[in-house]
Amino acid sequence: MTSLKRSLGSDPLSSSISSKVFVRSTKSGKVQKIVRELYLRQDIPCSSKLCTACLATAPRDAAGVLAPFVLSAKPAGTKAYPNGHYLLPDTNALLNALDLFESTSAFYDVIILQTVLEELRNRSLPLYNRLIGLTKSAEKRFYVFFNEFRLETYVHREQGETINDRNDRAVRRAGKWYDEHLSQAVKAAGGNKKSVPTVVMLSDDKENLKKAKRDGVAACGLKDYVSMLENAEQLLDMIAVVKEGREIRDARAQESLYAEYYSVSKMMTGVKNGTLHQGIFNVSPYNYLEGSINVPAFDKNLLVLGRESINRAVQGDVVVVEVLPKDQWKEPSTKIIEEEALNKNENADAEDGEAVVTERERKALQEEVKKVHSKSSEGRPQPTARVVGVVKRNWRQYVGHVDESSVSQSVKESRKQQTVFLIPMDKRIPKIRVRTRQAGEIIGKRVLVTIDSWDRDSRYPIGHFVRSLGELETKGAETEALLLEYDVQYRPFPKAVLDCLPTEGHDWKVPVSTDDPGWKDRRDLRGLQICSIDPIGCQDIDDALHARPLPNGNFEVGVHIADVSHFVKPNNAMDAEASIRGTTVYLVDKRIDMLPMLLGTDLCSLKPYVERYAFSAIWEITPDAEIVKSDFTKSVIKSREAFSYEQAQIRVDDASQQDELTTAMRTLLILSKKFKQKRMDAGALSLSSPEVRVETESETSDPIDIKTKKHLDTMSLVEEFMLLANTSVAAKIYSAFPQTAMLRRHGAPPKTNFEELANQLKVKKGLELRTSSSKELADSLDACVDPQEPFFNTLVRIMATRCMMSAEYFCSGTQAYPEFRHYGLASEIYTHFTSPIRRYADLVAHRQLAAAIDYEPLDASVRSKGKLESVCKNINVRHRNAQQAGRASIEYYVGQALKGRIVEEEGFVMKVFSNGFVVFVPRFGIESLIRLRDLAETEPESTFDAEDYVLRTSGSREVEVELFEKVVVRISDIKEEGTGKRKVRLELVKTGGK
Amino acid sequence: MPLDTSTYSLALLRLDGRRWNELRRLNAQISTQAAADGSSYLEMGNTKVICTVTGPAELKSTGGARAGGDKADVRVEISIAGFSGVDRKKRGRNDKRVSEMQTTISNAFAQSLFTNLYPHSSISLSLHILSQDGSLLAACLNACTLALIDAGVPMRDYICACTAGSTSSYSSNDEQADPLLDLNGIEEQELPFLTVGTLGNSDKVSVLVMETRVQVGRLEGMLAVGVDGCKQVREILDQVVRKRGVKILEGSQL
Numbered sequence A: 001m002t003s004l005k006r007s008l009g010s011d012p013l014s015s016s017i018s019s020k021v022f023v024r025s026t027k028s029g030k031v032q033k034i035v036r037e038l039y040l041r042q043d044i045p046c047s048s049k050l051c052t053a054c055l056a057t058a059p060r061d062a063a064g065v066l067a068p069f070v071l072s073a074k075p076a077g078t079k080a081y082p083n084g085h086y087l088l089p090d091t092n093a094l095l096n097a098l099d100l101f102e103s104t105s106a107f108y109d110v111i112i113l114q115t116v117l118e119e120l121r122n123r124s125l126p127l128y129n130r131l132i133g134l135t136k137s138a139e140k141r142f143y144v145f146f147n148e149f150r151l152e153t154y155v156h157r158e159q160g161e162t163i164n165d166r167n168d169r170a171v172r173r174a175g176k177w178y179d180e181h182l183s184q185a186v187k188a189a190g191g192n193k194k195s196v197p198t199v200v201m202l203s204d205d206k207e208n209l210k211k212a213k214r215d216g217v218a219a220c221g222l223k224d225y226v227s228m229l230e231n232a233e234q235l236l237d238m239i240a241v242v243k244e245g246r247e248i249r250d251a252r253a254q255e256s257l258y259a260e261y262y263s264v265s266k267m268m269t270g271v272k273n274g275t276l277h278q279g280i281f282n283v284s285p286y287n288y289l290e291g292s293i294n295v296p297a298f299d300k301n302l303l304v305l306g307r308e309s310i311n312r313a314v315q316g317d318v319v320v321v322e323v324l325p326k327d328q329w330k331e332p333s334t335k336i337i338e339e340e341a342l343n344k345n346e347n348a349d350a351e352d353g354e355a356v357v358t359e360r361e362r363k364a365l366q367e368e369v370k371k372v373h374s375k376s377s378e379g380r381p382q383p384t385a386r387v388v389g390v391v392k393r394n395w396r397q398y399v400g401h402v403d404e405s406s407v408s409q410s411v412k413e414s415r416k417q418q419t420v421f422l423i424p425m426d427k428r429i430p431k432i433r434v435r436t437r438q439a440g441e442i443i444g445k446r447v448l449v450t451i452d453s454w455d456r457d458s459r460y461p462i463g464h465f466v467r468s469l470g471e472l473e474t475k476g477a478e479t480e481a482l483l484l485e486y487d488v489q490y491r492p493f494p495k496a497v498l499d500c501l502p503t504e505g506h507d508w509k510v511p512v513s514t515d516d517p518g519w520k521d522r523r524d525l526r527g528l529q530i531c532s533i534d535p536i537g538c539q540d541i542d543d544a545l546h547a548r549p550l551p552n553g554n555f556e557v558g559v560h561i562a563d564v565s566h567f568v569k570p571n572n573a574m575d576a577e578a579s580i581r582g583t584t585v586y587l588v589d590k591r592i593d594m595l596p597m598l599l600g601t602d603l604c605s606l607k608p609y610v611e612r613y614a615f616s617a618i619w620e621i622t623p624d625a626e627i628v629k630s631d632f633t634k635s636v637i638k639s640r641e642a643f644s645y646e647q648a649q650i651r652v653d654d655a656s657q658q659d660e661l662t663t664a665m666r667t668l669l670i671l672s673k674k675f676k677q678k679r680m681d682a683g684a685l686s687l688s689s690p691e692v693r694v695e696t697e698s699e700t701s702d703p704i705d706i707k708t709k710k711h712l713d714t715m716s717l718v719e720e721f722m723l724l725a726n727t728s729v730a731a732k733i734y735s736a737f738p739q740t741a742m743l744r745r746h747g748a749p750p751k752t753n754f755e756e757l758a759n760q761l762k763v764k765k766g767l768e769l770r771t772s773s774s775k776e777l778a779d780s781l782d783a784c785v786d787p788q789e790p791f792f793n794t795l796v797r798i799m800a801t802r803c804m805m806s807a808e809y810f811c812s813g814t815q816a817y818p819e820f821r822h823y824g825l826a827s828e829i830y831t832h833f834t835s836p837i838r839r840y841a842d843l844v845a846h847r848q849l850a851a852a853i854d855y856e857p858l859d860a861s862v863r864s865k866g867k868l869e870s871v872c873k874n875i876n877v878r879h880r881n882a883q884q885a886g887r888a889s890i891e892y893y894v895g896q897a898l899k900g901r902i903v904e905e906e907g908f909v910m911k912v913f914s915n916g917f918v919v920f921v922p923r924f925g926i927e928s929l930i931r932l933r934d935l936a937e938t939e940p941e942s943t944f945d946a947e948d949y950v951l952r953t954s955g956s957r958e959v960e961v962e963l964f965e966k967v968v969v970r971i972s973d974i975k976e977e978g979t980g981k982r983k984v985r986l987e988l989v990k991t992g993g994k
Numbered sequence B: 001m002p003l004d005t006s007t008y009s010l011a012l013l014r015l016d017g018r019r020w021n022e023l024r025r026l027n028a029q030i031s032t033q034a035a036a037d038g039s040s041y042l043e044m045g046n047t048k049v050i051c052t053v054t055g056p057a058e059l060k061s062t063g064g065a066r067a068g069g070d071k072a073d074v075r076v077e078i079s080i081a082g083f084s085g086v087d088r089k090k091r092g093r094n095d096k097r098v099s100e101m102q103t104t105i106s107n108a109f110a111q112s113l114f115t116n117l118y119p120h121s122s123i124s125l126s127l128h129i130l131s132q133d134g135s136l137l138a139a140c141l142n143a144c145t146l147a148l149i150d151a152g153v154p155m156r157d158y159i160c161a162c163t164a165g166s167t168s169s170y171s172s173n174d175e176q177a178d179p180l181l182d183l184n185g186i187e188e189q190e191l192p193f194l195t196v197g198t199l200g201n202s203d204k205v206s207v208l209v210m211e212t213r214v215q216v217g218r219l220e221g222m223l224a225v226g227v228d229g230c231k232q233v234r235e236i237l238d239q240v241v242r243k244r245g246v247k248i249l250e251g252s253q254l
């Protein structure tokens, strides 16, 4: 008889095979038992340059390449570890202080254990990614040691041992092994005992440290270790205070201020069966105690009012909310509530008797409620909700400044650690409590902080200080602050990216011989009279145009776009960097490029007088602007001239100019007007946003003047043909790749978005805003005129723009065809094709178009739906951030330009609150709040008529302010205490008629 | 334990601690079921398969007319135990993937066996999958080879099979991707892979199945590693057979 033997026992290698059995539950609630094999080995190197034994057995990849050893042979020493030391952090050390490990002044030669890496990944993905980044940087010398796969360091979980205890034991075992291994290695090399580096385990866990001592592993608390370093004070601030803080609190057993979050499973079930709702938490820019969440179940946003309901949610977090009973539903606030005004002079150190809601806050909210209840039933209450849990924190690093009043005078000079408040630049983010020893030094500076935690027993989130950007209001600090705040990648391009550039550098030329492979399938369009029209001083010229009459009476029109995809090949380092940056960011004094300068402003840029590669779209168009046929081709062009909009306009208007270029521009202008008319007839919207231009002195880039942008015909000329090119290309790539075309859509705004504005127009002006289609909206916007006030129409357009959805990039396979529609342009399908130098989406469209015309095969990365979706997601965010950064930069410079000046200007009331109103000043494109208390020394009494949008004041000053009214304001500048920004300050001089 | 295959590049270690060119533990026994004409039990890592052979036997004429041709019919039947995977799942009789595997195996052995010696007869292979952890088709092929040897069916040479993959997925389009040998279940879910079977010690490929997408540039490397792996598998199977042979000669057992 034969029987099946247990094969494991008979295997001579069985000691090196382990298996892991664990149970996991899936999203759908199923329980799965997973069995995995684990092969333990002895050839995982220690990666110390001291060791030769490991070098002999170190692994090679399939190409036979050996990974270089990482840890230095002579690591830095400290007082306690004179022989030099390698660091071995445990998971908590990394969780609490990854910033420390990233600092350049210390923390070199670090061993990251696999155990720790995996634990970190389970706890925080962003931290994990940052750590992976560190292990890839050569100078920091971080080595990932796969201890779980090495026979000697593998630790079996014992009966009844928690996973954390097991992992801690694995870390100690690895430390011990390293220690022994290194002494052996040094001995083998004939070195003396003095040159064996110590392996120091870093931990914040007292129990773990104690056990390490018992096992004979060198170990040190994170804080103790940092205190031994030279710039200890700076570094100490970077350790998250979580742990320490909790210990103190435990001792005090303080009652909790906030309600406890629901358990994950409770939230999941609740969301599933519809009793709870999940969404992204947004804070009102006017009222820090009012948040809103858009959930699919309600067509109106859910309001979250007050600190208790907000329950520690921070702007951008993904939260789960519970809708409150109907009798607690409210209207959105009509009152401005600012944190700085209410909770000024709070002591950051004070913990005793801290209430969630301060007395002042309570009062402010109560007044609100009273008003709602007194209101007639005509009010439009919105559902309210409270936060019961946070699914995902969206915390990032925040730029802000220290609230000077929270720093106690006596310790300003001293090095004593104290708690201060940090006020983020973004008003929607609450104050952050930070413990620091450098309070004195960072006062008056722009600083970067992160939030570490927000416990139930703390009114404000707790964070730590990362670094200082420089003095407040210095150009450098403010620009960097702005870039950080909008997450713009502004570091110089790394070498790997620059290595992708053509080796010829600026000497690169279109090959002379048309037999060169670069000429393959390229049409020679060098003979055409092509020119470009751009803003003054534009260096990255994306597009150029030409037009010429055809013998049959039609016109041939060409749009030629820089052939960036020729230089940026998919999947190389440059492409990866560009896809992360997503877009070029334009600030008033600075441009942060998506592609290296060499390409953006030279080799790709369609500069005049030189030959350049281009991607051309060429149409035959009838004099009535009907397209007869269209054609796309790679080409070589030679632009004859680079005009500014102004130059082009002058030339077109000057009848004596009869050269070929000018007549071509006239042709284009006539055609563009016809195209525009057609678009308007189809219901395209002409919207408006306040646009101003800051003129700066060329040398110092100090602002001299602010100009509102003037609109020229030549601008819409270029715009129309770019729209034409974009729509034609969109249709072409969609027909070639129905599942994966890179497109751009603009959703129709939900009707509710316009309710407020429509009501305002009806009440104040007797005008009707129809919003059922874009055509209706466009027509009714045209009708919104006030014969006495030409600016009124623009004002309404600005306000209507804010009710719109934002346009977004998407991958065609993710939406149904009707959803492709671009609402604002009234176009069925649309993409971005015309600015590949400064937008990544255009580059993708170029690659897809090149494949669609069989110029080259389509790369896998632009063919995979999943990959494209993630690209779209990123560039949508980058695009929005770039716009906001640009606006913030203008705002900053407007403030600087007005510095020390006092001007009186006309403005318009855009929004009325019960205790203030917002005025828009078209001359400077600024918009600012005037509060009741700004009207007179003592705050005047007021009555607010919400139905009529009128605010009447009496007492110390008598005025009557109504919506849309023209007012005169005095503009001066002031340093805003809340955000540390220099901002314009408006004072009411007089109202409209009176 | 790493959660996915993305950490490979950090230390050139796979999810279960192997290097790129290492097989899993391969364990096999022959003549495990005395009642069958030939039988084997084979483990490739956690993939476990039992194979029994019945035949060559005379074909029973079912329709009355001519049954079978001048060659023996190789029939394969695979049954997958409900408890073999992570999720308990009952596969229907006409599961497409199973019938495709049956056809692949049957075609492969129809070529390597001297079926012409047994006209009007059939050789039935019955495979029972006890546990699945990747390289299922390869394990089945190897188990069949052993069982057929046990049954004494004359063959040209062993068919040995294994899987080969690539360390990064299709969409990541990584040019530096290493080829991989013998993928386990998790790797198969994330990475492109193929199953290759060769005849004996030669480079003659008798089975090649690939159902995932991969850049054509990586294919050659994968195939080379796979063919090399097949030779290693053959070494191991050969030892199993020889050990069995020695035992029979000693007469200690039969």
Ligand SMILES: [Zn+2]
Residues within 6 Å of the ligand: A045, A046, A047, A048, A051, A052, A053, A054, A055, A181, A185
């Ligand atoms: Zn070593």
